[in-house]
Amino acid sequence: MVFSSTVFLFLFLPITLLAYYQPFFKSRTFRNRLLLFMSLFFYAWGEPIFVFLMVFSIIVGWFIGLHVGEISGHSNAVRRKWFVTGVVFNVGLLFVFKYLTFTAHELGLLLGRDFSFLSISLPIGISFFTFQILSYIFDIYYGKASPQKNMLNVGLYIALFPQLIAGPIVRYDEIEKQIAARNENIHDFSDGMMRFIYGLAKKVLLANFIAQIADNIFDANTSLSVATAWLGAVAYTLQIYFDFSGYSDMAIGLGKMFGFHFTENFNYPYISRSATEFWRRWHISLGTWFRDYVYIPMGGNRVSKVRWILNLFVVWTLTGLWHGANWTFVLWGLFYFVLLMMEKITNFPEKIGVLAHIYALLAIIIGWTLFRSPDINHAMNYIGTMIGVGSTGLFDSTAWYYIYNGRTVWILGVILSTPIVPMLKNRLNNTKAMNICEPLLATVIFLLSIVVTMSSTYNPFIYFNF
């Protein structure tokens, strides 16, 4: 189920809100059980078979959690064994369902054998919930959190519907206390609702519109002009930002409506001055996950230079692979590895002033082109067209068509991907006009988003595949 669908907006969310805030059963236990039940239903709506896989992995995660904590009474060696078992199980599960088909295909090409019988469907959101289970095991093993004796509470942490299928990746130590005790109140509820509205608008009023340009151009199967190729790449750059940050906004907003406080996942990544800064602003929960659970345990930067480079290489290869089983994602991850290494060694973005913004944007756009392409060959051809190799010229009527007929969305997209609106908001903060205008505007945006959600049919979230 996607948030920007009428099933979610007109059935699932109202039922959940009504059941959660009904006046008869108000205990924390009841509300947590209710959220867990609704979350499993939410997942089962799109994955009626794989919901059992998720439940199984929750049970295994909970069971292992009981044995890796210090309070389990096990020796460190035994705890370590349980810890390794938990990591191997979850990484193995992710490998089987996400990477086995790809690996078999590549091996088949290498060995000249046909492994096409190994074709396994990808369960929605498996990367997200597996990483959350791993976070649970890591946090308990490293003593940051206590194991949950109640399996249903682990289930709620993993399956909580706002963040289940496309993040943010909530870490267990951040949410442990909120499961046991949280304070739902009207201000959080209205903050959450407003955040949800903004997220919904980003998805249905911007991302879905810009997606039409990006899809048409990337899937054109014909030679493009340089301008059209750049338009496609920029359109995808805007699409993926509004799509994914919109989803995160909705997730954070929904969490707040039920009393949960999730960490931020985006901070205007396109105003970055370097690739390093971009990754501090883009998908923050994934970046910090890799930093805390992979990079630092490997020694981080407090090791020899060669080892440090190796650590970064591993982290960025894994970051690329996490996004999908395709060489384009690996290349995308390694592309950032190279950029980050260059930036760390030469520190050149600091030295080129305002040009750093242009450098960062170019790098980001080229990166998204790799990311969007179905294979490396297509990616190289596309990037070639962007620099004039194999293009049909510099500019053509197609480019003008996409600029002219999408002008309002282009302008809105560019403006809203920068922090101009929050800057204006800060200036007007706490003025009477602001206190009235913002909720009114949010209500209008909400009605418009509802109308567009109901009337358009295109709604798949890009990040479901990851």
Place this chain on the structure above:
Amino acid sequence: MTFISLSHFNNKTTIKDKMMIFCACLLIMSFLIVMLRSITMNVIVKKLHIYNPLTKAILYDSDELRELGGAITDSGKNEIHIDWAKLYPFEYSATENKTKSNKSTSTEVQKFNEFVTHCHSTKNRITGIEKKIGDWTNIYFWNYMVSVKCYNLYKKTICWDISRTKEYNSVVVMPDGQLVSFNPRVDTSWKINAVKSLSDKCHESGINFLMVLAPSKIARSETDYAGKLDFSNQNGDEFVTGLREYGVDVIDIRDEIETAGFEQHQLFYKTDHHWTASTARWASSKILDYMNNHYGYDADISLLDPIRYDKTTYPSNFLGSRGKKVTLAMTTKDDFSLYYPKFQTAIHISIPSLSVSKDGDFSVVYDMSRLNNLSYWTYSYGDNALTSMENRLKADGKKALIVKDSFALTAMPFLILGMEKIQGIDLRYFTGSLLSYIKSEQPDTVIVLYNIENLTAENKNNSHTAFFDFR
């Protein structure tokens, strides 16, 4: 939100709080409306057959619901289910049988395959239910069509006129107001092979074969669109070239239009993807002319001269498929015309799935009940698995079978004027074997009349309802 516990909401509320609670309440109200209307329709009216003033008031927009698929009574109420596969069975090829027997030898593999198939079918069943519920949340929403109009008005306000090429029936408004869809570039080779194979089989049985490719709205000369945003002409060129290389007879109506010097947009309804009846009559004359010259038919082409018809026009009557998509917020209705020959005609029309069997003059080809709803379907009673027409005044024994899409609905009434019998088979609805049907009917000519946009049609594996599944 009076029914929600407000014990947590005891702090001083701000305007923002109130507005956001209002938004949440709107969602809850929407839920209640959707539930009320869907239960009224699907339980009280459809199951309990209670259709009184109260249920009528709840389903006040039942006409719109009918178009959206939530009809109180199904639109195809008179439709009879015919098991075409039983009447015209498929013949398995030796290869297919061999594959089947190989599969049956390995029981473990078979069991695994059955398990996987079972999982898939369970998932598909559940997905089907989910889709139905999803559709209900749209169509049973209060004033859904108003919402669709608002959406199109919003697109107009933000000057958005781009459509997703790969989305079915996604619409762009051209500068002259014509509603068009852009089609992606596709590989037509398997379609070429399918047509070639059908042509060969017809020739083996001594039957003529003719492929007729009807155009889309965008002409090859519109170079700002053709080959840049819309690839239907490129697909068509590749398809026609491929067939001609194989020696298959083809009439590419685009060539005829270019020769005649017509302005292509004017040959279509503004709000629809179909050509007008007038265009269909002109195209029919070209087809009959070709059949006269190549297959020994004796059709009187002058009978298709426009001056030999009276025209009844229904102004602002027809909102076509693309018009419905963008709603009247972005377009206006087309005029719709019916043609009546000034000369004597005697036609018999028969449509088994609708239990239609009528004799009379030319007007028997019109289903007047469609005129104010699906106007285009007035011609030939719309798309059906099998439509037969006989010309009682023509006893030359010439028969043709048209494997058709909806473009043939307006062409068949004019084509029948040039021969004794014509049958139209629509493979989307005809679930039997086309080859068995041809074998049984032995027409003189098999014509495949498809419009160029169908070249983007997908191969629906073994569903026997695909345009190019000529088995």
